[in-house]
Amino acid sequence: MLKIFYLIILLSSIMFSQQIDFQSPENIKLFADFLFCDNDYLRAIDEYEKYLVAVDDDLVQFKITIAYSSMNDCENAINKLGLIKKTSPFYEQSKIELLKSLYLQNIDSVFYAVAETLINSKSLYANNAYRLKNTALLLSKTELPEKESFLIPFEVEEKKTISDFYNLKKNPPYKSEALAGVLSAIIPGSGKIYTKDYGDGITAFLLTGLFTYLAYTNFEHDHPTRAWIFAALGAGFYVGNIYGSVASAQIFNAKVNFEFNEGVKLFLEDKKYFTPNYDFCK
Amino acid sequence: MISASKRILLFIFGSLTSVFAQSTLEQQFKFANQLFTHEKYFDAITELKRLQFFDIDNKFSFQSNYLIGKSYKAGAKFDEAVNYFTRAEMNSENDDDYFTSKIFNARTNILRRTTKQAEKILNELLNDPRFISKEKEINYWIGWNYIFSDEWEKAFEVFNENRLDTTLAELCKTVDDEMYSVNFAKYCSYLIPGLGQFYTGEYVSGTLSLGWNILFGYLTINAFIEDRVFDGIIIGNFLWLRFYSGNIQNAEKFAIQKNLQISNKALDYLQYQYKGEKP
Known part of the structure; x- marks a missing residue:
């Protein structure tokens, strides 16, 4: 009789233990890890936050910052990175992650100050910070240091690309706005050809020439009204073309800047902003 | 044991x-x-x-x-x-x-609005012998797919032939009747400048188009009659031809714009007032 009683107790306790406690910290963490690796960061953050109420976990705290960072929510990422304790095994990583988020938010004095602090520290990621700072310099209006010292922190395989960026930044292939205007004043359309706007340049040349010729022949054959109309049209095209050539040079230069900036940003993206690789989802 | x-x-x-x-x-x-x-x-x-x-x-x-x-x-x-x-x-x-x-x-x-994909899925279901009894439902969504593809005539045919929903069938018919033919607007402006604009109800634009074309047409022809060939080419090329081609583009643009307004009005009704099942 006593045996059966014990058996029932044992059986019922085992049976109830088979029920899944979805809200136990372990299960919350397991589920959050699944969401994190499924790139469902918003839900993963919610679950991790729930888990942190019960358990103090440095890894989870760090993963929350990575989740925010992956969603490009720099503000929250920065706030959460500030909460990583010095004793955390992810403290070093949190510094370079902070620098990345600051860079994505805005390249300003705070970014440079944090970068300098990290570079001058004995951090494992001091060189990463140095590389990120120098690459960010390419996107700012600050004067660049000497090429040799600028290239120091970069790896051998990065040096060629960075060196090309450096040269482009120092000597951008801009077109002079004044020269474009002067050229078009001398030969209509030549300013646009100088800014590589060949189609517009040839059209401007032909139209200005045509209206000038029409005005000239109409004056010659004593048709003053028509001659003045063509003269006005010709003058309009002439002046408009000079203005257009200056604008074309400005557009050309804006394009050069845009392509340069995009190139640098793509390079940084490709390099993951010099942050370490994490194997959270292996 | x-x-x-x-x-x-x-x-x-x-x-x-x-x-x-x-x-x-x-x-x-x-x-x-x-x-x-x-x-x-x-x-x-x-x-x-x-x-x-x-x-x-x-x-x-x-x-x-x-x-x-x-x-x-x-x-x-x-x-x-x-x-x-x-x-x-x-x-x-x-x-x-x-x-x-x-x-x-x-x-x-x-x-x-990935209607091609929707069409593929619905056709697969329609051709599946397991779902013969659900043909009506499939056709109902095929009709809706035509609505979102802006093919109101086909939508009307589907709703009407299968006797699915009279309200939807009537709406599709009305929209289809109200729609302007873009090609007709374009090609009739080839024949008489401004006619395409008149067809789409843009009378001021049509009159202006007709006026400009008559004026520059007259100047061009007059120049040729008076043996001012160069003037004729210049006026014809830079003024008449420009206004003539502009008139055709304008007529086409008006027809497209008006059609968009008509279909948007119908979609608005379907979204807020239609009581039947919607996608």
Whole structure:
């Protein structure tokens, strides 16, 4: 009789233990890890936050910052990175992650100050910070240091690309706005050809020439009204073309800047902003 | 040899543990379903994903994927919705489940205007002998797909021929009748400048177009008659031809614009006033 009683107790306790406690910290963490690796960061953050109420976990705290960072929510990422304790095994990583988020938010004095602090520290990621700072310099209006010292922190395989960026930044292939205007004043359309706007340049040349010729022949054959109309049209095209050539040079230069900036940003993206690789989802 | 009583005990133990695990999953599904009913779609998706994560035996695969799809659809996250309806389709256990997930997949594709994809799914269902009895429903969504493809005449034919919905059939017919023929507007402006604009109700623009073309046509022809060939070429090329081609483009643009207004008005009615089932 006593045996059966014990058996029932044992059986019922085992049976109830088979029920899944979805809200136990372990299960919350397991589920959050699944969401994190499924790139469902918003839900993963919610679950991790729930888990942190019960358990103090440095890894989870760090993963929350990575989740925010992956969603490009720099503000929250920065706030959460500030909460990583010095004793955390992810403290070093949190510094370079902070620098990345600051860079994505805005390249300003705070970014440079944090970068300098990290570079001058004995951090494992001091060189990463140095590389990120120098690459960010390419996107700012600050004067660049000497090429040799600028290239120091970069790896051998990065040096060629960075060196090309450096040269482009120092000597951008801009077109002079004044020269474009002067050229078009001398030969209509030549300013646009100088800014590589060949189609517009040839059209401007032909139209200005045509209206000038029409005005000239109409004056010659004593048709003053028509001659003045063509003269006005010709003058309009002439002046408009000079203005257009200056604008074309400005557009050309804006394009050069845009392509340069995009190139640098793509390079940084490709390099993951010099942050370490994490194997959270292996 | 295990005695009979021990066997019975083991059997009870085995079946009860599985029943208890199952019941917690069942509860979780009910909870998620409740969230969905209360339009808390974000939370519903979280709870359904939780259910999927712990449902090792994939007992709730179809239901969870299907409901996640519906939640994403309700939140206008159509790409994700299509993804989960496809998963539901792959996990369907019977023809009804398969049909429902396919139909929802098509409806989401209609809403995100990937109408070619919706057409493909609906045609597959239409050609599937298992769903002959559901032909009406499939055709109903085919009609809607035509509406979202801006093919109102075809939509009318589908609704009318299959006697699906008289309101929708009438609406499609009205819209189709009101629509302007873009080609007619364009080509009649080739013949008489301004006629395309008159056809689309843009009388001022039509009159101006006609006036400019008459003026520059006259000047061009006059120049040629007076042997001023160069003047004729210049006026003809830079003024008459410019206004003539502009008139054709203008007529085409007006027809497209007016058609867009008509179809937008109809879609607006369907969104806010139509009481029947919508994608």
